[in-house]
Amino acid sequence: MTSEADDTIAAIASPMTPAPRGIVRLSGHDCIDVLCRMNVLDSNEASGRRPFRSSKTLALGDPLGAIEVDVMVWPTQRSYTGQPSAELHLIGSAPLLQSSLDAAIHAGARAARPGEFTMRSFLAGRLDLTQAEAVLGVIEAEDRGTLDQALSQLAGNLSRPLQAARSTLLDLLADVEAGLDFVDEDIEFISDEVLMQRLDELRSLLLQTRSQLSDRGGASPTIRVVLRGLPNAGKSRLLNVLSRTESAIVTDQAGTTRDLVTVESSWGGHSFQLIDTAGLETREKSDPEAPISQEAQLQAAEAARGADVHVWCIDATGEDSFASLKCPDAVLADAKRSAELICVATKRDLMPTEWNGDSMQADLALSSESGAGVDALIERLVEFAEQRDAGETGSVIGTAARCQDSLAAAIEHLAQAIQWTEQMAGHELVAAEMRLAVEAIGEVTGQVYTDDILDRVFGRFCIGK
Ligand SMILES: Nc1nc2c(ncn2[C@@H]2O[C@H](COP(=O)(O)OP(=O)(O)OP(=O)(O)O)[C@@H](O)[C@H]2O)c(=O)[nH]1
Ligand SMILES: [Mg+2]
DSSP states (O other): OGGGTTSOEEEEOSOSSOEEEEEEEEESTTHHHHHHHTTSSOHHHHTOOSOEEEEEEEEOOTTTOEEEEEEEEEOSSOSTTSSOEEEEEEEEOHHHHHHHHHHHHHTTOEEOOTTHHHHHHHHTTSSOHHHHHHHHHHHHOOSHHHHHHHHHHHTTTTHHHHHHHHHHHHHHHHHHHHHHHTGGGTOOSSOHHHHHHHHHHHHHHHHHHHHHHHHHHSSOOOEEEEEEESTTSSHHHHHHHHHTSOOSOOOSSTTOOOSOEEEEEEETTEEEEEEEOOOOOOOOTTSTTHHHHHHHHHHHHHHHHTOSEEEEEEETTSSOOSGGGSSHHHHTTTSOTTOEEEEEEEOGGGSOTTOOSGGGTOSEEOOTTTOTTHHHHHHHHHHHHHHHHHHTTSHHHHHHHHHHHHHHHHHHHHHHHHHHHHTTOOHHHHHHHHHHHHHHHHHHHTSSOOHHHHHHHHTTSOTTO
16 A cells, blocks of 8 residues: 555545535656646646646546646645645536546546545654544544534644653663663662563553553543523422432522532433533622622533533523523534533513513513423433434544554553562563563554555545545
């Protein structure tokens, strides 16, 4: 697979469904020559070193004739794939895209295999393996939650700590190996005590990473549901009804809840953590309650930031509506990007029978007094949990599955290195285990790879990516 990394490859990089725009992508050392042979670059343009865009005509022969194309060229290694690359943008019609690809192949390119563009980017050091898998996750994401995970993986949130751990381990290994060279002179570059401590820290970090990955890959973690709204909206009473407990104090005085109240519940096989918060308010500085209120607001905001679902409560008997909340990005500005917003009209029993919450743009109306509508809220929560689980089959799961064995091996080699050190079995043995751990971590991020690993990662991509 890797030996052909210099070929110039071409593929249709946009969906084969009718669209205003479609893309044929090329990458490889002969990319510019291929474009010249297709007559979409002239000799002047072919010698440029800067990326450029040019409007051209591409002759596709009978019966299609000549079509307008926008040619975008990255003539040097400074491209996504680390090779001269180009894109032809044309009308997104399947026969035109196919004929343009045929023209590129006729001019000397080879049809790209699945994931070959991203693999080149990896081979050029533009992405590490977990980031390459995240590209797949971004392409395949069907909801904000999965997109969020994939973007965070693409940003290096998984590989950064692992690369740092590998680099620390290499430094420690250098110390241990330097000591081996001076063993007769009794020179020590690192004490056994410090070595064991550092190895143990690295082992803990890897254990933590592995458990994060298995959280993503296996049983879904608890879903955090935060209840928010103005004072007296009925948040605490709703928490009690949902959890069938009397965990939160309920009174008719606004500002009852101060500390967060948290209860666990389970519906439809999913675990939820329900969090009751202080009602949103701002108090005058002169108000003796102001400092307590301010602290309660901070706590509520913090809980909101970490929540998966926001249940926004508004008293149905009041004047307010959810209109301003309907743009979740505005409301959930500093909340998780994947957070769900459910707007709930409370105290439904105090409203006329025919009232259903539409007038205040509620997602649902309920009563903690009669229990009406509470099941509908629970159904919404379970639906969210199911969607999230269904979404968690993307690349991040792929990463989790691929990396479990390597991480387990790295953890085991570190444990063995610690044990050899403790038993004073000799630094040769310790160094050998550390080297194996370095290699195992490198398999996760891609410093160490085999054709088999590359096939597993890039074989899951579609052609053109
Ligand atoms: N009739 C009726 N009263 C309700 C309902 N839900 C809450 N209440 C009443 O509304 C008042 C406020 O309820 P809480 O649950 O304490 O309100 P809260 O939003 O937690 O208020 P703060 O903690 O002050 O922010 C209490 O007197 C509740 O009994 C409901 O569904 N029907
Ligand atoms: Mg309350």
